Amino acid sequence: MPRYVPLFWRLFIPNAIVLGVACVVLILEPANGRVPALVGGLIVLVLVDLVLMRRAFGPLERLTELMRRVDPLRPGARIPPPGPASEVSVLAAAFNDMLDRLEDERRDSARRMLDEREDERRRIADELHDQIGQHLTAIALQAARSADTADEDAARQLRTIHDGLLVGIEDVRRLARELRPEGLDALGLVPALVNMLERLSQTTGVRVVRDLQRDLPPLTTNAQIVIYRVAQESCTNAIRHGAPQTVWVTLAADGAQVSLTVADDGRGFPASGAEGSGGIRTMRERAVLLGADLTIGARPGGSGTRVDLRFDPVRA
Ligand SMILES: Nc1ncnc2c1ncn2[C@@H]1O[C@H](COP(=O)(O)OP(=O)(O)OP(=O)(O)O)[C@@H](O)[C@H]1O
Ligand SMILES: [Mg+2]
Structure with missing residues (x-):
């Protein structure tokens, strides 16, 4: 009753x-x-x-x-x-x-989805690197060797093919690197982030200022992948959409919380919000997996955008 x-x-x-x-x-x-x-x-x-x-x-x-x-x-x-x-x-x-x-x-299915997606990416990256990359390298070597014995005209063409193949090999390697969180398993989260941010800065010419705390509380593999991917997507978004001069990436632990902040001084996040089906949605799904708070908005005290990811590693 x-x-x-x-x-x-x-x-x-x-x-x-x-x-x-x-x-x-x-x-x-x-x-x-x-x-x-x-x-x-x-x-x-x-x-x-x-x-x-x-x-x-x-x-x-x-x-x-x-x-x-x-x-x-x-x-x-x-x-x-x-x-x-x-x-x-x-x-x-x-x-x-x-x-x-x-x-x-939702957390369970997000976890399954993340595992499957990362496995798939790793498989494609390995395939690209170990199969296609090696194959192209062998052909490039063969072209270079043939150029040494060929007549002048054919040698010139073979060297052009060789150079083209080297560019292709570099593209395949870059793709493979982007597909898997490089070094995450072997080096750990912070060195993997440093590698990724340095490469991003070199290839785009944008200044990336990092402040990454090394003595973080223990993080699960999933938590590390989420931090890595959110940092990667936020930095790529900042550079692609914001055209900033500087991107600041901070990883810190305060109290029971671990937080990742990516801020830029670019043209700022659209006021109307833009959370369709792209990278931001995937970031939110990854945040759900950790029970994390993810906020995206204007950078306080300046132009540009700021992305904040916060979670309790014990509950993640
Ligand atoms: N740092 C930023 N500065 C300015 N605009 C941003 C920033 N981050 C995101 N945006 C805006 O939010 C939109 C959605 O971003 P989102 O990452 O979801 O998709 P995308 O980057 O356009 O595509 P994808 O990530 O799938 O390649 C962008 O198109 C852009 O307009
Ligand atoms: Mg994006």
Whole structure:
């Protein structure tokens, strides 16, 4: 049995009282064709009914508003208990329980998706590096050797082929490097980040200032991959869309939290927001996996954009 007056009775009883009062008034003071009295009485009845209905349905409308605002890519938000016990508070509690279950399920599927995606990337990177890269290298060597024995015209063509192949090999290597978090397994997170940021700075000419704390609390492989990928995507976004002079990357642990910040002094994040289906959405999905907060917005105290990833490594 519910420990509150059910909504049905909370609506029925006041309505019955209002109608009863109207009936009693009409018995004691019959309208006898007095139209203004009848209309006045009706208006009072409707107003009283309106106030009573508002009180009964108000919490339900507020609850619907809160439910609409729940964003699955920003987990953790829960509906506060809406006043005293009623159908609405039961509904809010059931909704919060459902959010718990959905977020657990989403974290699981995000973890599976991340594992599969990283495995796939690693496989393609290995294939590119070990198969295609080696194959192209062998052909390039063969072209160089043939050039030594060929006549002048053919030798020139063979050297052009050789040079073209070297460019192709470098492209394949770069692609393979970008596909897997290079050095993450062998070197650890911070050296892998340093490598990635240095390469990014060299290839784009943008100054990358890093402040990466080395003595971080122990991080799971997934947490390291998420930090690496979020740093990579945020820096690439900053350079691609913001045209900045400097990008600042900070990795630190304060208290129970690990935080990654990527800030740039570029043209800034679009005010209308831009979180379609690209890198930012993937970053949010990765953040869900760690139960992390991910905020993207204007850089405080200057032009440009700032991306903040914060999470508790114990719970990640
Ligand atoms: N640092 C930034 N400065 C300015 N604009 C940004 C920045 N980061 C993101 N944006 C804006 O947000 C949009 C969405 O970024 P997102 O990473 O989701 O997609 P994308 O970079 O366009 O494509 P993808 O990441 O799939 O290659 C960008 O198109 C850009 O307009
Ligand atoms: Mg992007």
